Amino acid sequence: MTTPASYSAPGAPARKTNVISIVALVVSIIGFTVIGIVLGFIGLNQVKKTGEAGRGLALAAIIIGFVELVLLVIYIIFVVAVVGAASVSSNY
Template sequence: MTTPAPAPVPAQSAPTEKWNVLSIVAFVLSLVGFNVIAIVLGFIGLNQVKKTGERGRGLALAAIIIGFVSIVIIIIWVIVVVAVVASNPELTTTY
């Protein structure tokens, strides 16, 4: 008597690593211009990545860096605009 052939084993795909959603959202928001929210979510996502081992550490760091740099650039731009307007009173004079 012959033994039946074993059932074929389904091919297993390589395990995919899970991405941290907050890191992705923070990165997208930093590119769109919601810098303060992106910084907060970036720090939360970075903390979650450290605890869970998920992917997304680079995205969280990028969101934090882009958010802070964008805020600094906006502050510098406002200072320059105020200085130019203050040094040229004829720019604000109405006729």
């Protein structure tokens, strides 16, 4: 007597990754901070609504965008301070 072949249940289908989250991460890494932040929030909102994968990508895009924005502001303040100090010292 032979035993019937046992079949396992098929695996769950892979969740689709949200495209906006991917684009947001790439745009943030490239350096378009504001666009990356906005797209990151849009992607995060879509992930919550649709249940797609990509929440981490959207969060990473938002974090990278804000870090780049803060660094840009610090750089601008530094440049303005150096230029201001150079113009003051050259008047003497």
